[in-house]
Every structure is written in structure tokens, then in C-alpha cells.
Amino acid sequence: MSPHLAILAAGPSVTLQDAGRHGYLRYGITAAGPMDPLAFATANLAAGNPEGATAIEVSTGGITVAAEGGPLGLVLASTGFRVALDGQALPASVALTLEPGRTLAVRAGAGGAWCYIAVCGRVAVAPTLGSTATHTRSGLGGLDGRALAAGDRLAVEEARAGAGDAQALVAPWLDRPAEVIRVVLGPQDDAFAPDQIAAFLAGPWTVGGRGDRMAYFLDGPRLTHARGHDIVSDGIAMGAIQVPGEGLPIVLMADRQSTGGYPKIATVIGPDLGRLAQAQAGARLRFSAVSVAEAVAARRAEAACLVPDIQTEPVIRTAFPSELLLGLNLVGGVIDAKG
């Protein structure tokens, strides 16, 4: 019998995700997929899985898991989450072997909004329309189209135990401050006068508290439209920033609807989607307009992070876990926010 990962507790919005359900936007099917594609891919690659394999996306609601029927290799990728194995603190990004009888708990911490848990092996979940990505609003993917809950058991096929002692991931690219989010203006920036574009870029914006996988709401200066806020619905890319009538921008994320009818003033560039997704409620940010060519260069630089094997190093256990976490954030140097 293959080992299982047992979910002992799960907060809201903890879901199974793969790289997304692509090819069906034309039928109104949302792609879903990870909120932070870079952290998701990092967890999978460090686990020896394909980059887009099914993994658990943990919200700030947290999760507690145990292995049943055999040890399971796990890799966690996050920044700022609190990770504990039987109560002992581990780094926020860590590879470990979960032996039966031990309990791994992941909780929201000082930063970050999403943590990824990849299992060394294959999570045995049947795909729907070619993907296991969970989209709870339409009930697709994952386990019966819903979020994970206490009592769920995930069978793991071709399970590999992973390294014996916990190893910290050396993945400095996950440490991304969200103060500046790069955007490409448009597709409907012409629905706004130049002073409104300037106000949009200047902000500052505060990430609202009611954001979820579908959208992040921003609070700040109210923007006005040059010619009203009604447009004929058109396609919505992930990261599209739409401005409804009330003038406060909404950033459309992984679970967005495929089409929509508010002017989209700008679109967050691919490499900054995860950066924004990881911003907690209350975080302050501003937008910086870049060209498509600059966005592509940033995307190429991000992709290059994941080409070499992801290194790990022993977890240095100290009596001061918070200092340990702090120290690990400095490994590999500081990442330039502008990429």
C-alpha cells in the first residue's frame, strides 16, 4: 500500500494545485494554479518532481499533516511561515522526511501569504480537464473541487523518503519584498487620463483584508475613469488590475474569472505575481511601469533561478528559532527588489 499524507487540520483556502488548467479559458474555465508560481515550482523542483506537479498550497490558515503507511519526503517553500516538526522550529523553506507518528505544522508568520508543500513522489489525485488544480468556486480539481480539510488523506505514489535530517533550502529568490510591483500599462490604460495613470503609479496602495485566490483589493487614492467604467467584457490575464466604478483597483489573481467588464489599467508582470501574492493584508506597495521587453527580461532572470539544482544546507539548531529564521533569510545575499 502506498503511503498517505494525512491532513490533521487545515485552515480555509488550503488547496491542491498544479500548474493550472490551461486551454479552457475560451469555455469560461479558470486556470487556477498556484498564487505564487515561483515558490510552487521551487518546492516541486527541490522535491525532485516535475515543476508543475500537484502540491499543497497553504494559506495563512495553516495546515497540520502526518505521514501514514511509511515515511514521506516533503519540501516546503515559503518566506515567513512558521514550520514546526513535533513542535521544533524549522526554516520556512525546508526539505525533510516525515516519519509516521510525527506531526508537521505550518502556520502563518511574520510574512508571506502562501506556502507550498511538495511531496517527494506523486500525489494520486485524478485530474479534471487535464489538471488537478483546485478551483473551489466552480468545484473543479483537487478533492471534489474543494479545499483540503481535516480527515483528508492523500495517497502518494512512487513515494521517495527524501533526506534524513531536515535541510534548509537555499532559495534566496523567494525573499521578495513587495514594496514595488512592476506592471505593464494596459490593456485599457486609455480609459484613464494621464494624471490618473500617475496617481495609480504613485499610490501608495494598501493590500486589503478581504483578498483571496480570486482577487486582491487595494486601498488608496480613488481613481476616476475618463469615459465611465463600463466596457464590453473582454479577456482577463492573471495580474490584470481592473478599476471598477468606485475607483479602487482590484488585482485579479489565479482564480479570476476568464472575462470581465471593468477597464484594466495595467497588468502585473509575471515575475511579480508571486511577489504581490505573498503580500499580507495591510502591506503597502506602489506600482512601477515597465516595458514588455523589461518584463520579459525579468521573466528570463526568474526562470534562470530554477535551472541549477536547488541547494540545501543543514539546519543549524539553536535555542533561538527566531534568530535561526532570521539568519537563513540572509543566506545567499540580498535580492534586488527591481530584479
Next chain:
Amino acid sequence: MEQTLRLLDAGEAALVAEFGSTVDPAINDRVLALDAALRADPPEGVRETVPTYRSLMIHYDPLVLSREALAGRVMALADGANASRAAPTLWTLPCCYAETSDGEPCGEDVAAIAALTGLSPERVAALHAGATYRVYMYGFAPGFAYLGGLPKALAVPRRAKPRPPHPANALLVGGGLAAVGTVPMPTGWYVIARTPARLYAPERDETFPVAAGDRIRFEPVDAATYAALERRAAAGEVVARRESFAEEATP
């Protein structure tokens, strides 16, 4: 009037080919022609395309396909793309305005539509069933199809506040348009009828039988027929008639 094609960036991984800013069959035809041409011979790096009323969103991998190369291809295809498009399908979907055998009204909101329009419930149903609709696009929810061609007399505004989830495979009207809502969702539209045909069935090989650009007609059936068709649809049959749609000659 031929409108200019505009290419708009939706970030560095999606390009919008916009043919106009209104809901118009001629504009929608140009969108669908470009979509068909791109799908017939997709450039490497194009991930998927999303036709809407008036524009085509092209999702691409900019590390494989440059914006310039994609834009060039789109401009070239948009010039002569109309020729390559196959004739749309005309679908006849059975539909029920009456009560089902369980006593549930299929057209839950027909009375409300009648009150808003001043028409009798019978006239509301007859007008809805007497028109031919164009599937402009999908959006909002899986298999949610936006239909143009609703008779003007049925052009009720959308609700100010959404109603509780509509039933599966509901026929909807609102904001001057008609729609088919396959998955129950809270909605600002009015439920005028139900169809046993499932335009979205994830377990069926033909998951989405109807394509954007197809035409739809509704054929009223009684409650017993509706129930029988619903059972066949549940077993995986596409309970709708299909034929090739002959485009009426337009100057």
C-alpha cells in the same frame, strides 16, 4: 464600417487583438476568424486564445515567442482570415418553461420578467423561443455562454442585487442579452427556462459541444419530455439537434 485592429498588451504574456468596442456580430466574426486562423496553425509559444465579443486574448510564452513576432503574425492573419472559417453550427436546444414533474417551475423568473415587460408569461416564453441567438463568447463560469439576439421586448435590465444560485442549465436573460448558465451560481440575470442539454459536461468526451460563433434556437418541450431528456443527458448524451448554419446573405 470596418474598425481598426488594435493590439494591446495585457502584461508580457498576453496580447489582446481588439477589433472594436461594442457588441456587434460583424466585429465578433472578425474575432472568431482570427481565432480560427491562429488555432489552425498556432505559432510555437501560443498557449491559448480566448475569443470575446470584440477582441481575442492570446496567451503566449514570451520566452518562446516574441511580442513582435506574434504581433506580426496576428496582423497578417487578421487581413485575410475570414476566408478560412468553417460555417457555424445551428443548435436546437430543447427547453422547458413549464413546471417539471416535481412541480418545480423551470422558468422561475418568468413572472418577474412578465411584470417588468408588461407581457403575459406565455408571450415571454413565445418570444424567447422564437428567436435565433448567436453565441458571442463564454465567460464568468464554466460553460456560461453569452447569447446575442434576444428580442428587444425581453430586454430587462440586470438585477440590482443578485438572486440566489440559478439551477443547472438555466436559460437566462438580463441586460439585453440571453445566456446559458450551466453551473449554479448567484446571478444578476433572470431565469426564463431550463434546458436538459448540458453545454458543459466535464465527464463527457464532447465536454463543450457549442463553440463561440455557433447559433442557438430553443424548442419548447413539456415537463415529461424534459424529464426524459434530462435522464439521457445525465447518461452523457448531447440532447440537442445540430445542423450547419446557413448565413443569410448580407451586403
